[in-house]
Amino acid sequence: MKIDRLIGILSVLLQKDKVTAPELAEMFEVSKRTINRDIDALTIAGIPIITTQGVNGGIRIMDGYRIDRTILTSDDMQAILTGLRSLDTISRTNRYTQLMEKLSSGTSSILTADEHILINLAAWNKKAVSDKVEMIHHAIENKLTLHFHYVSPHTEGEREIEPYYLIFEWNNWYVWGWCKTREDFRLFKLRRMTDIQTGDSFIPRSVPYPDLSGETVFPSKYQVKAVIQPEYKWKILEEYGPDSFKEQEDGTLLFTFGFTDTDQIKSWILSFGNGIELLEPEEVRKDLKDFGMDLYQKYSKHDI
Numbered sequence: 001m002k003i004d005r006l007i008g009i010l011s012v013l014l015q016k017d018k019v020t021a022p023e024l025a026e027m028f029e030v031s032k033r034t035i036n037r038d039i040d041a042l043t044i045a046g047i048p049i050i051t052t053q054g055v056n057g058g059i060r061i062m063d064g065y066r067i068d069r070t071i072l073t074s075d076d077m078q079a080i081l082t083g084l085r086s087l088d089t090i091s092r093t094n095r096y097t098q099l100m101e102k103l104s105s106g107t108s109s110i111l112t113a114d115e116h117i118l119i120n121l122a123a124w125n126k127k128a129v130s131d132k133v134e135m136i137h138h139a140i141e142n143k144l145t146l147h148f149h150y151v152s153p154h155t156e157g158e159r160e161i162e163p164y165y166l167i168f169e170w171n172n173w174y175v176w177g178w179c180k181t182r183e184d185f186r187l188f189k190l191r192r193m194t195d196i197q198t199g200d201s202f203i204p205r206s207v208p209y210p211d212l213s214g215e216t217v218f219p220s221k222y223q224v225k226a227v228i229q230p231e232y233k234w235k236i237l238e239e240y241g242p243d244s245f246k247e248q249e250d251g252t253l254l255f256t257f258g259f260t261d262t263d264q265i266k267s268w269i270l271s272f273g274n275g276i277e278l279l280e281p282e283e284v285r286k287d288l289k290d291f292g293m294d295l296y297q298k299y300s301k302h303d304i
Contacts, residue, residue, distance in 0.1 A: 005030070009038055010047065018058035129173060132190045135198070136175050139163050145199035146177070151192050153263060157181075160199065161188070164207045176210045185210070220258020224265055225280040228253040232275050262287070 024035045048062035140163045150159045161177035173190040230251045245253040259265045
């Protein structure tokens, strides 16, 4: 993929004083003409690259850019390459690992990814998510619209978007794009997308980067207060952190946190079984009581 190669070429130029087009062509297994086009693309992007001809010629970054060349330390490069390696966990290829191997060949250990950090971006149903990531990535690169069926907690229907970013956040994959139905930018969870198809090409518009703060994506409309049994401390630590509760004298945990909607609150409360008592909000407490009565009646009529 071109973007991988451009990142690779820039990484090499940041480390070496000079390199030739044939050397880059051999490293990335492409033609010299392709390398020349890549160098032109990097120059257009604002990287001050100088190409000189002759016996001692080659490709290098302008000397005045040398301060910027020192910004990437060994730790920086290891972090970048660890991130690249993690992308292979959701890809059907090992192209990012191959990119790392090409960059590492004949260079210093600066390009050795940190073997002590392993990042797995794959979901349990890896194939389904990987296929979606590949298709959406292809659509973004080629500026193609996406058509899909989308199911959210409150709506269901067909959507058409102009896709711009693939995002991994909150342990899930999302696509950020211009929704033609809403006439605005929206975030769509890949797991809720089915029947995905690419459509016509589109002219990219000015794209704001999505605000991924929790309060923006999951606004707190309801303040929950609950008493939780101590054996569930691990659960609330995992989900909401140590600031979400206080340990009481009897060992129980007084939990307070904001939730987006009442359905989310009820499903979360039920996940504790009888290890929790909801104190607030009162209307959700009443709904849970009615739900419990319905369950009791439903299962009581089949008693022998």
